Amino acid sequence: MGIFEVYHPLFNFFLLNVGYAFSQQIVLRAGVFSVATGGFAALGAYCTAILVVDYQVGEFLALAASLALGMLTGLILSWPLARLRGVYQAIATLAFVQIVTALLLYAEDITGGAIGINHIPRLATTWQLLIAVAIVTYIIFSIGRSGIGRAFDAIRQDETVAGMLGVSIRRYHILAFVISGAIGGLFGGFHALLVYSIEPALFGFEFLAMVLTFIVLGGKGSVWGPIIGTAIIVSLPEIARPLAENRQMAQGILMMVMIAYLPNGVYDSLVSLIRQRRAAKWDRANQEKSHAVAGA
Amino acid sequence: MPSLVLERVSKRFGGITAVSDVSFEVPEAGITGLIGPNGAGKTTVVNLITGMYKLTSGEIRLGGRNVGSAQPHEVARLGISRTFQNIRLLPEASVLDNVIIGFHRHEKASIAAGMFGFNASLSEIREFRERARALLDRFHMARFAEHPAGYLAYGHQRRVEMMRAVAMNPAILLLDEPVAGMNDVEAGELGDVFQELASSGMGLLLIEHNIRFVTKLCQNVHVLDTGRTIAAGPPSVVMHDPVVVTAYLGTA
Numbered sequence: 001m002g003i004f005e006v007y008h009p010l011f012n013f014f015l016l017n018v019g020y021a022f023s024q025q026i027v028l029r030a031g032v033f034s035v036a037t038g039g040f041a042a043l044g045a046y047c048t049a050i051l052v053v054d055y056q057v058g059e060f061l062a063l064a065a066s067l068a069l070g071m072l073t074g075l076i077l078s079w080p081l082a083r084l085r086g087v088y089q090a091i092a093t094l095a096f097v098q099i100v101t102a103l104l105l106y107a108e109d110i111t112g113g114a115i116g117i118n119h120i121p122r123l124a125t126t127w128q129l130l131i132a133v134a135i136v137t138y139i140i141f142s143i144g145r146s147g148i149g150r151a152f153d154a155i156r157q158d159e160t161v162a163g164m165l166g167v168s169i170r171r172y173h174i175l176a177f178v179i180s181g182a183i184g185g186l187f188g189g190f191h192a193l194l195v196y197s198i199e200p201a202l203f204g205f206e207f208l209a210m211v212l213t214f215i216v217l218g219g220k221g222s223v224w225g226p227i228i229g230t231a232i233i234v235s236l237p238e239i240a241r242p243l244a245e246n247r248q249m250a251q252g253i254l255m256m257v258m259i260a261y262l263p264n265g266v267y268d269s270l271v272s273l274i275r276q277r278r279a280a281k282w283d284r285a286n287q288e289k290s291h292a293v294a295g296a
Numbered sequence: 297m298p299s300l301v302l303e304r305v306s307k308r309f310g311g312i313t314a315v316s317d318v319s320f321e322v323p324e325a326g327i328t329g330l331i332g333p334n335g336a337g338k339t340t341v342v343n344l345i346t347g348m349y350k351l352t353s354g355e356i357r358l359g360g361r362n363v364g365s366a367q368p369h370e371v372a373r374l375g376i377s378r379t380f381q382n383i384r385l386l387p388e389a390s391v392l393d394n395v396i397i398g399f400h401r402h403e404k405a406s407i408a409a410g411m412f413g414f415n416a417s418l419s420e421i422r423e424f425r426e427r428a429r430a431l432l433d434r435f436h437m438a439r440f441a442e443h444p445a446g447y448l449a450y451g452h453q454r455r456v457e458m459m460r461a462v463a464m465n466p467a468i469l470l471l472d473e474p475v476a477g478m479n480d481v482e483a484g485e486l487g488d489v490f491q492e493l494a495s496s497g498m499g500l501l502l503i504e505h506n507i508r509f510v511t512k513l514c515q516n517v518h519v520l521d522t523g524r525t526i527a528a529g530p531p532s533v534v535m536h537d538p539v540v541v542t543a544y545l546g547t548a
Contacts, residue, residue: 139411146410146417147403154397157386164346165464166372166401175407221388272444275390279443 007238008126012194014234015129019187021214021226022136023180026143028220030176031156033086035208036077036093037184039100040070042203044188046104049117049198059123063189070185071178078177082170097208104200116199117192124193132190136183141223143179152176206248213251216258219265228267297324297467297497298359300345300376305354307337307344314340315523317354322468327490327500329510329531332520333544338503339381341520342470346378347371358468373401377466381473383453385460387446391437394445394456395428398463431459451482458489468499475506487513511535519543 004011020037027034044066051057051065077096084092104111111117143149151172154162159169192198210233218229233251237244262269300322307315315337322328332338343349345356347368356364363371385394405417432438435455440448445456454474461469471490475483483506490513494500504510510517511531519527519534521543527534534540 138413142413142417143411145421146413147400147405147420148407148410150393150397151400153389153393154386154400157388158384160348160368161380161384161386163348163368164372164378165397165460166369168367168369179411272388275442275444276447279440279447282439 010234010238012124012126012129014230015126015133016187016191016194017211017214017230017234018133018227019129019136019183019190020211021218021230022140023183023187024211025215025220025226026140026152026183027176027180028215029149029156030152030172031159032081032173032176033090034081034093034177034180035090035212036074036096036177037180037211038203038208039093039097040073040181040184041188041191041207042097042100042104042200043073044070044185045192045198045203046111046117046188047185048189049120049192050110052123052193053117053120059193063186063193066189067182067186070181070183070188072181073185074177074179074181075174077181078174081177082173094208097203101200101204111200114199114201116197116202118197120192120196120198122193122196124190129190129194132186136186137223137227139179144222148172148175210251213255215265216255217265219268219271221264221268221271225265225267229265232266297499298361298375299323299499300468300501301355301357302341302345303355303357305341305344305356306352307340307349308352313523315344315520318520318523318525319354320518320525320528322499322501324467324499325494325497326515327494327502327513329514329517330501330503330520331505331507331510331517335522336520337523338520339472340523342378342472342501342503345371345470346376372464372466375467376470377461377464377468378470379457379461379472379474381476383450383457385445385453385456388444390442391445391448391456392425392428392432392441395431395459395463396424398460399424399427401464428459428463431462435459450477454478454486458486462493466498468501469493470501470503472503473505474502475504475509483509507535 020041023037023040047066047069048062051062052059081089081092105113151162151167154165154167155169155172162169213233214226214229217232218227219225236250237247243250258265264272303319305315305318306313318341320328330338330341340349344351347363347366347370351364354364355362358374358376361374363374363376366374386397403420405420408414409417429438429441432441435458437452437455437459440452445453448456475486478486487509490500490502502510502514514531516529517531517534518525519540526543527537527540
C-alpha cells in the first residue's frame, strides 16, 4: 500500500490525462486537426467549479453539466469549422481556445479572472476517475470496430474516396467534435474536483501541446495509443529527476524524435510492424509451397 | 436496377467549356463505352455524375430521380459508384477493411449502436466481415487480407478497388480507365469481371483508351472530343467513323 500511496496523485493525474487524450484522439482519427480539447476542458472545469462552489450543486450533476456543455460547444464549433481543413482547422481551434481563456479572464465576477477559482472541494475519487476512463475507453473501442470508426478512418485517409463510398463527411465531423467536446468537458469537470483551484492559464498552450504529445507518442489508431502515450509522458519525470526539471525541453525533443522516426506513434508503429512481418512470413510460406508443388 | 440518363449536360470552368451538351444513357445490365482523346472531358463527365463538380446546365437522372445537384455522398448512397484513374484505396487500412468500407452505404446500425457496442452493430460487423472474406476468396485475394492496401502491387490494388466497388453493389458503376497499365491477360481477367457484373443487372460506364478492350466489351460507345459528343453507336460502326478516326489520329 505504501508505494501506491506515494504514486496515488500521479495515478489520478494519469487517469485525468487519458481522458483528455481520448478527447484529442477522436478528432484526429476523423481527420480533423483540432486542438479544441483545451477549450472544452476549460469550459468543463469552470462549469463544475462554479456550480459546486457558488451554487452547492452535487458532484455528479455538476459533472453531467460539464459534459453537456462540452457536447454543445463541440456541436456549435463544428459549424464554422466545416469548410476548413488541415492547418486551418488547427489555427481556428487554437483561436477558439484563446477566446475561451480570454473570456475566463475578463468575466471576473463569475470566474475570478486571472486568480481563478479556489477552495474547490476535492470531491473526485480515484474510483470515479477509473470508472469514467473505463466507460470512455469502452466507447472509443466500440466506435473503433464499428462502421463509425471505419468512416472516420476513410475520411482521414482520403476524403474524396470517403464521399464516393457514401460517407457524409459533414455528419461524421460533427460527431467527432461532439464526442471530443463531451469527453473534454467531463474530464475538465473532474480536473476541477481534483486540484482544489483552477485558473485560465491551466488550459493554455502548454496544456494543448501536452495533450497532442500523448497522441503523437502513443498513436491515433486504437484505444491503446492514448493510454500508452499518456503513461510515458506522465511517468517520465518520475523515472529521472533531470527530466522533471527540464520537462518542457524533454517533451519537445521526444516529440521531434517521434515525428522523425515513428510518425504513427509507439503503439500504431508496433502494430503495423507486426502486420508487415506476418505478411512477409505468409508470402514466404506461400512461395515455398508453390516451389514444393513445382518440385513435385 | 435503374438506368442513368444524362441530358444536355454542360460544364464551364470560368470561360473554358469542358463539357458541352452531352447526352447519353447508361442502361442497366450492360456496358456502355465512353472514349475520346486526352482532354476530351471524359473524367469531367464522371466528376459531374458523382457530384464532385456542380453542373452548369443540363440534367442527370438515376431511374427518373434528378441527381444533378446532389452531394457526392448522396449520389453514392443512391447507388452510383466509381473507380479512379489513379487507384485510390485507404493505404493504411488492411485489404479486408478496404473491402468492408464498401458496405458503408448498406449499414443499418445507428450511431448509438456503434458507440455503445449494441448487438445491432456487432452482428452487422460480423456479417460484413464474412461477406468481405467471401469476396476476397472470389477475387483470389484471401492471402492478402491483413496486408496494408498501400503496399500491394498495382494489379492487386486494382482488384481491391474492384472488390470495394462490388461490395457497394451500386446500380451504376463508372470505371475510369480501369485497365491502364495492364497487359492483355490482366485486362482480359478484369473484362470477365465487368461482364459478370453487367449480367447481374449492374449498368457499367467504361472509360478507356484501349480501343480493343472497349470494342470487345461494350454494346454502345459514345465518343467525346473537346467536350462534345462526336459519334455514338455500336463499337463496330463508331470505330470506322471518319470523324472519330480524325479526332484520334488528326487529319492527314
